[in-house]
Amino acid sequence: MTDMQIKQIVDIVKTGRVLTDESDRFSYSFDASFGTFLPDAVIQTKSVEEVAELVKFANREKIPVYPRGQSTSLSGGPLPVKGGMVIDLSVMNDLLEIDEEDLVAVVSPGVLTADIHKAAEAKGLMYPPDPSSSHVSTIGGNLAENSGGPRGLKYGVTKDYVIGLEVITPEGEIIRTGGRTVKNVTGYDLTKLIVGSEGTLGIITKAILRLIPKPPASETVMAVFDSLVDAGRAISQILTSGILPSKMELMDQASMVAVENYQPSGLPTDAEALILIELDGHPMAVRDEAEQVSQVCKQIGAREVRVPRTKAEKEDVWKARKLVSPAIVRVKPTKISEDATVPRSKIPEMCRRLQEIKEKYNIHLVVFGHVGDGNLHPNIIADKADKEEMARVEKAVAEIFEAAVQLGGTLSGEHGIGTMKAPFMEMELGAAGLDMMKRIKQAWDPHNIMNPGKIFPEPGQKLVLSE
Amino acid sequence: MSENLAALRAELNYDKTSKCVQCGYCLPACPTYLTMGKETHSPRGRINLVKMAGEGKIKDLSVLEEPLDLCLGCRACETVCPTGVEYGAILESARAAVTRRKKFSVPVKALRNTLFKKVFPSRRAMKLIGNAMWLYEKTGVQKLARKSGLMEKLPAHLGEFEKIMPAPVSPGERSSLPAVTRAKGEKKYTVAFFVGCVMDAMFRRINHLSVQLLAEVGCDVIVVEKQTCCGALHAHTGELDESRKLAKQNIVAFEQAEVDFIVNNAGGCGAMMVEYDHLLAGEPEWAERARQFAGKTKDISQVLALCGGIKGQERPAERVTYQRSCHMTNVQKVTEDPLGLIKGLPNVELVEMKEANMCCGSAGIYNIVQYDASMEILDYKMKHVKDTQTTTIVTTNPGCLLQMKLGIERENLNDRMRAVHLVEYLAERCGINL
Numbered sequence: 099m100t101d102m103q104i105k106q107i108v109d110i111v112k113t114g115r116v117l118t119d120e121s122d123r124f125s126y127s128f129d130a131s132f133g134t135f136l137p138d139a140v141i142q143t144k145s146v147e148e149v150a151e152l153v154k155f156a157n158r159e160k161i162p163v164y165p166r167g168q169s170t171s172l173s174g175g176p177l178p179v180k181g182g183m184v185i186d187l188s189v190m191n192d193l194l195e196i197d198e199e200d201l202v203a204v205v206s207p208g209v210l211t212a213d214i215h216k217a218a219e220a221k222g223l224m225y226p227p228d229p230s231s232s233h234v235s236t237i238g239g240n241l242a243e244n245s246g247g248p249r250g251l252k253y254g255v256t257k258d259y260v261i262g263l264e265v266i267t268p269e270g271e272i273i274r275t276g277g278r279t280v281k282n283v284t285g286y287d288l289t290k291l292i293v294g295s296e297g298t299l300g301i302i303t304k305a306i307l308r309l310i311p312k313p314p315a316s317e318t319v320m321a322v323f324d325s326l327v328d329a330g331r332a333i334s335q336i337l338t339s340g341i342l343p344s345k346m347e348l349m350d351q352a353s354m355v356a357v358e359n360y361q362p363s364g365l366p367t368d369a370e371a372l373i374l375i376e377l378d379g380h381p382m383a384v385r386d387e388a389e390q391v392s393q394v395c396k397q398i399g400a401r402e403v404r405v406p407r408t409k410a411e412k413e414d415v416w417k418a419r420k421l422v423s424p425a426i427v428r429v430k431p432t433k434i435s436e437d438a439t440v441p442r443s444k445i446p447e448m449c450r451r452l453q454e455i456k457e458k459y460n461i462h463l464v465v466f467g468h469v470g471d472g473n474l475h476p477n478i479i480a481d482k483a484d485k486e487e488m489a490r491v492e493k494a495v496a497e498i499f500e501a502a503v504q505l506g507g508t509l510s511g512e513h514g515i516g517t518m519k520a521p522f523m524e525m526e527l528g529a530a531g532l533d534m535m536k537r538i539k540q541a542w543d544p545h546n547i548m549n550p551g552k553i554f555p556e557p558g559q560k561l562v563l564s565e
Numbered sequence: 566m567s568e569n570l571a572a573l574r575a576e577l578n579y580d581k582t583s584k585c586v587q588c589g590y591c592l593p594a595c596p597t598y599l600t601m602g603k604e605t606h607s608p609r610g611r612i613n614l615v616k617m618a619g620e621g622k623i624k625d626l627s628v629l630e631e632p633l634d635l636c637l638g639c640r641a642c643e644t645v646c647p648t649g650v651e652y653g654a655i656l657e658s659a660r661a662a663v664t665r666r667k668k669f670s671v672p673v674k675a676l677r678n679t680l681f682k683k684v685f686p687s688r689r690a691m692k693l694i695g696n697a698m699w700l701y702e703k704t705g706v707q708k709l710a711r712k713s714g715l716m717e718k719l720p721a722h723l724g725e726f727e728k729i730m731p732a733p734v735s736p737g738e739r740s741s742l743p744a745v746t747r748a749k750g751e752k753k754y755t756v757a758f759f760v761g762c763v764m765d766a767m768f769r770r771i772n773h774l775s776v777q778l779l780a781e782v783g784c785d786v787i788v789v790e791k792q793t794c795c796g797a798l799h800a801h802t803g804e805l806d807e808s809r810k811l812a813k814q815n816i817v818a819f820e821q822a823e824v825d826f827i828v829n830n831a832g833g834c835g836a837m838m839v840e841y842d843h844l845l846a847g848e849p850e851w852a853e854r855a856r857q858f859a860g861k862t863k864d865i866s867q868v869l870a871l872c873g874g875i876k877g878q879e880r881p882a883e884r885v886t887y888q889r890s891c892h893m894t895n896v897q898k899v900t901e902d903p904l905g906l907i908k909g910l911p912n913v914e915l916v917e918m919k920e921a922n923m924c925c926g927s928a929g930i931y932n933i934v935q936y937d938a939s940m941e942i943l944d945y946k947m948k949h950v951k952d953t954q955t956t957t958i959v960t961t962n963p964g965c966l967l968q969m970k971l972g973i974e975r976e977n978l979n980d981r982m983r984a985v986h987l988v989e990y991l992a993e994r995c996g997i998n999l
Binding site: 130 | 583586592604610613614617622623625628631632647648649
């Protein structure tokens with residue numbers, strides 16, 4: 099951007115601030131994925147009109163615009179890969195209304211997801227999508243990336259709870275999609291198109307979210323298996339037994355070993371897998387379902403099944419699961435967190451493929467995550483300073499994607515495509531499928547100013563993890 | 566990699582930054598991110614800046630100066646960090662690297678030299694300050710200054726601080742702590758009391774009460790000669806070499822006494838001393854001695870709790886709130902003992918404030934050198950304090966104590982609220998007086 103353009107931006111932003119110092123530009127150059135990309139300016143304003151003006155200006159001058167929440171993205175969503183302006187929407191956080199009659203929440207994009215959880219719960223309601231970063235991540239980021247979470251198994255993901263949006267189009271117009279009703283078939287469903295478009299079709303400035311009554315009770319079942327494939331079978335079996343758990347989490351042997359080395363929690367490190375199942379609903383119903391789930395695990399050959407009774411016992415069990423992420427990065431500093439997802443019936447097969455890939459490339463691969471919805475989280479732990487290792491990791495990642503797609507699954511269950519998975523888009527969508535998406539993008543954003551460099555691969559783009 | 570860059574990386578503790586996976590979990594815990602509202606003033610942002618300098622992407626280290634200066638060093642980010650990034654170590658080495666390259670103006674340099682090398686470490690100099698304060702108050706100069714409005718015009722807002730300075734005791738009353746105070750009743754431990762520089766000069770009454778409380782619960786209390794400032798204020802401002810010197814002097818001084826614990830009553834000092842082993846890790850001849858010292862260092866609340874707590878008397882009912890010392894919470898990891906001691910007092914109801922773990926903005930000399938930033942944090946904190954509808958704020962560090970007094974002053978709550986040190990409060994509730 100030229101000095102003149104910066105000056106014009108400063109003129110537009112009357113109520114907020116424009117950051118151009120080197121220290122500020124570097125501070126908005128990253129997210130939780132890979133790479134450093136310097137924006138020319140970072141803009142913070144609470145005014146929707148000012149943002150719309152900025153976008154109009156950017157569209158006229160063909161300056162890239164990068165909307166950003168709190169940059170917890172694992173796929174490069176907010177990275178300003180082509181410079182230009184970053185619009186920090188985390189400051190737009192004033193509106194958080196719970197409407198008990200319409201059963202909706204109306205929110206600004208900068209509101210933290212966890213604050214929506216709290217506000218809904220205070221009125222006996224629930225906003226189900228629960229990404230593990232929800233105490234940091236903004237709802238705007240969740241909407242742009244269509245984030246999921248452990249509860250996705252039973253309740254679905256962000257897109258299943260959005261019924262209306264206010265959006266600034268790449269040409270700077272403010273539009274409203276959907277509304278406050280669950281049923282709405284007036285025209286194309288632009289709401290669903292925007293959610294998960296990773297900020298490439300516009301900037302979300304307000305959202306209307308659907309809420310449901312909060313389930314009154316929950317039970318947890320923990321089961322230990324000597325074989326990872328058995329654990330996968332137990333998961334499939336439970337899911338076909340007429341029970342829909344609210345969460346189903348898996349920890350493999352490597353993740354248990356890592357947790358024990360980090361903070362001893364009494365996990366069975368000689369077992370290949372541990373699964374945690376949470377059931378929610380009416381107190382009597384969940385107790386009965388917990389019993390059935392225990393039976394299924396025992397039949398499959400679980401070596402130990404436990405149903406923690408007290409709140410403290412339950413918390414202990416889930417705490418070990420939460421420790422996996424921090425524990426595994428103590429092994430090596432670089433964590434490549436993938437979220438390839440397969441149909442439920444293919445969970446055991448995917449587990450087997452992951453083991454093969456791990457051995458073939460001799461990489462440190464840990465599998466844990468929301469296994470019940472097929473969203474396994476194969477995490478590769480490496481050291482990005484080790485070029486040779488990173489080359490093996492790149493190949494392994496490509497093979498994980500191939501396996502997921504071959505099994506009828508997808509590249510990304512909840513993290514988004516961003517920069518890292520763009521090279522694999524055609525593999526999943528086919529040339530014509532990808533082209534249809536490009537045409538939508540071109541129609542919405544003729545000058546390609548909105549979050550350019552994401553989702554669609556550049557010619558010849560490959561996955562590169564080492565710098 | 567060029568040799569220069571390799572050297573810079575070592576100087577910056579660059580290796581420690583690679584543990585940061587930039588998840589952002591530290592953002593909600595960071596007071597300056599909350600009040601200043603930009604990533605540049607968040608732990609993740611600062612770590613990234615150090616990383617960028619270490620990778621040669623930021624060439625001029627002065628770019629890091631303001632973001633590092635504005636950090637409180639409260640280390641709340643370390644407590645919430647899921648990957649165990651040693652933020653404190655990164656901050657201190659980066660600050661030292663920036664300080665080394667910085668050309669201070671002559672007067673500032675002289676002031677830094679005097680303050681850090683002469684005043685804080687010298688018990689005599691700090692004593693003089695204490696005497697001057699007493700004289701200043703007793704002679705009525707204070708009243709006159711307040712009346713004339715002169716105090717408000719002082720540079721760096723020293724005027725505001727003047728109002729909250731503790732009422733100093735006369736030089737006569739401020740007699741030194743006895744070398745040995747015997748335990749009341751059966752002796753449980755022998756402890757050495759760490760006097761501290763600010764505590765000694767400004768809060769000697771609290772030091773006296775500390776010794777008495779320790780004796781009360783069954784400790785023989787020794788006050789060793791030649792102990793000095795803990796070095797925290799130096800370390801936080803990038804004067805690491807000076808900190809090391811002071812640490813060694815303390816190690817030598819306390820090695821003379823055979824004690825179970827080295828007890829302090831200032832969260833910031835305790836945090837510095839439990840990390841002497843990190844501070845001196847690079848010097849093999851000191852490493853083990855530093856480890857021993859750090860291992861024996863305890864906050865007074867830990868020792869009081871270990872000895873069974875304080876038996877309070879039946880006194881009028883009171884609602885109190887507790888402002889944690891960040892360094893006690895996030896570095897010493899002492900969180901339960903102060904709470905236990907307060908809750909154990911008869912007729913005392915502890916009402917926790919919202920965001921109780923958030924720093925008050927005092928942070929060593931931060932409230933003096935970064936006045937505006939500090940006051941923004943303090944005003945945020947005071948909102949939560951007021952919501953508790955308590956009459957007493959209990960603290961465990963001199964900086965926090967002064968800052969909370971300042972907060973009460975700023976909110977015009979003087980007539981219904983006070984701030985005290987935990988030691989003062991415990992002494993008051995069990996009838997110990999000087």
